[in-house]
Amino acid sequence: KAGILLTDPFTRTTAAFSLSPGLLDNRLQINFNVKGMRTHNRFANRGAIGAALFFDPTQPVYDEGNAYGSYFTWLQNNGDPNPLAPANPLALLELRDDQSDVNRILLNGSADYRFGFLPDLRATLNLGYDYSKGQGTVNVPDYASFAYDAQNGGGEKTEYNQEKKNELLEFYLTYGKEFEKMRLEAMAGYSWQHFWYSDNFFSSNLAGTEVNEGDNAGELYLLSLFGRLNLTFSERYLLTLTLRRDGTSRFSPDARWGMFPSAAFAVKVIENGSGALSSLKLRLGYGVTGQQDVGGYYLYLPRYLASFDNARYQFGDEFVTTLRPEGYDYNIKWEETTTWNAAVDFGLLDGRLNGTLEGYIRQTDDLINFIPVPAGTNLTNFINTNVGNMVNRGVELTLNGTLLQADDFNWDFGFNATWNQNEITKLTASDDPTYQGVLVGGISGAVGNTIQIHSVGYPANSFYVFEQVYDENGKPIEGLYVDRNGDGQINSEDLYRYKKPQPDLFLGFNSF
Structure with a gap:
C-alpha cells in the first residue's frame, strides 16, 4: 500500500x-x-513536509552533476551545504532509506x-x-x-x-x-x-x-x-x-x-x-x-x-x-x-x-x-x-x-x-x-520555549503568554506587550495565564 x-x-x-x-x-x-x-515498512522522512513549506519554489528540484546526489542544495561560499537553509524535500525523501x-x-x-x-x-x-x-x-x-x-x-x-x-x-x-x-x-x-x-x-x-x-x-x-x-x-x-x-x-x-x-x-x-x-x-x-x-x-x-x-x-x-x-x-x-x-x-x-x-x-x-x-x-x-x-x-x-x-x-x-x-x-x-x-507545551523548532503551564487554581495546560497591546481600532500591535508588574521591562515576570x-x-x- x-x-x-x-x-x-x-x-x-x-x-x-x-x-x-x-x-x-x-x-x-x-x-x-x-x-x-x-x-514491512519504509518510513518516509517526515521532515520533508516542513521542508516543502519553506523551500524556495523558484529553485529547481534537481541540479544535475552536483556533489549532493544531483538534488538542488543551498551552498555556502566554500561550496559546503548551508545548514541554515531549508533542505530539499525530495532529497530528504529519496536519500534516506x-x-x-x-x-x-x-x-x-x-x-x-x-x-x-x-x-x-x-x-x-x-x-x-x-x-x-x-x-x-x-x-x-x-x-x-x-x-x-x-x-x-x-x-x-x-x-x-x-x-x-x-x-x-x-x-x-x-x-x-x-x-x-x-x-x-x-x-x-x-x-x-x-x-x-x-x-x-x-x-x-x-x-x-x-x-x-x-x-x-x-x-x-x-x-x-x-x-x-x-x-x-x-x-x-x-x-x-x-x-x-x-x-x-x-x-x-x-x-x-x-x-x-x-x-x-x-x-x-x-x-x-x-x-x-x-x-x-x-x-x-x-x-x-x-x-x-x-x-x-x-x-x-x-x-x-x-x-x-x-x-x-x-x-x-x-x-x-x-x-x-x-x-x-x-x-x-x-x-x-x-x-x-x-x-x-x-x-x-x-x-x-x-x-x-x-x-x-x-x-x-x-x-x-x-x-x-x-x-x-x-x-x-x-x-x-x-x-x-x-x-x-x-x-x-x-x-x-x-x-x-x-x-x-x-x-x-x-x-x-x-x-x-x-x-x-x-x-x-x-x-x-x-x-x-509546571511549564509544558513546548514550541516546535527547537527554540526551548513553552506556551502552557500547569498551575494550582487553573485548568490543566492553561496558556502562559504575554498580554498583547492593541491599538484604538482593536488590532494587535506587533511586538508590544503589557508590563504587568510595572518594573519597566518585559520579561518572564510579565507572563500570565490566559484561557x-x-x-x-x-x-x-x-x-x-
Missing part, C-alpha cells in the same frame, strides 16, 4: 486460524485463535465450563500471548546534503532490533441465581499480566565513526483480584458492588498494591409506560480507579547510567567511564481517581425520544508530577512523585430519537452535549503560594 508521501509504502501479510469446539454436552466451550502477521520488518504472533484461548452439579456456577479461563520481533535499518549516503559532515564523514548507518512480549492469564467464577423477588449475579476472579521488551541500536556515519548506541530492556507485572455483585429486587431496584485489588511491579513492595471499590444504585420509576413520559430511571454511582501507567518501569529503584564520553574521569593517561546515578522516589504510588455521579435516564413520547442527563465530580489524588526538588535532597533537580490533585466537574446530556417513522422509512437523530470544568488543586508536596507551576485549549462545552449531532 502506497503512503501519502513518496517512499512511504506499507505491506502486511496476515494468516489466521480459529477453532471453537463444544465438549461434554456443550458444558465446556473452548475458543482458540491464532493470528500471524509480517509487516529507513526500512523495518516486524513479525508478530497473537494467541488467544478461552475455556468456559458450566458445572453439571451446579448449573448456575460457571468457570472461565482466558489465556493470551502477544509476541513481536522487529529489525530495521536506516541508510543515508555520505553525499546527502542534510547528513553532510566535512570533518567526521557524513551519511548515516543505523541498525536496530526490538522484541516485545505480553502474556495474560485470567480466571474467574460466575454465579447467577433467580429467586422469587430477587436476582443475584456474583463474580470473583484473578488476573496476571506480564509485559517485557528489549531493544538495541547502533548508529554511525559512513566513515565508521560511532555516533550513538544503546541497549534497553524492561519488564512489568500486573496482578489483580476482583469481584462483583449484582442484586436486582422486584425488577425495580438495582445494586452493583465491585472491588478490585491491583498490584504493579512499577512501584515498591510497600506501595504497589491499591484497593479500588465502586458502588452503583438505580431505581426504575417508570418502565414500558406510555404517553409523554414512557420510562424513567434514577441512578447514583461512586467509584475509585487507579492509574499506574505513568512512564518508566522502575521509578522507585536507584538506577545508574553510563556517563557520556565527554564526562569520563581521568586516571593518569586513561579516561574511565563512570556510572551516573538517576533520581528516584521509593514512595511513589498509584494515582487514584474518585468519581461521584448522579443520572436520570428517561423516555418520552412512547419511547420515540430517549435520553440521559448526568452530573459528575471526578477527583484525582496523588497525581504524579515532574517537580523540582531542593538541591542535595536527591540525585537530580527534578523528580516524578505524587504531589498533585485535580478535579473535573461536569454535566452530560445525551438524546436519541426518531423524527419520522413509516413502513419503509425511518429518520433517526442523536445529540450529545458535555460541559466540563477542570481545575488543578495541588501541585507540590507542601503548600507553596510562590510556586509558579485554555480545552473547550467548556462539547456538542455532537448525528442523523441517519
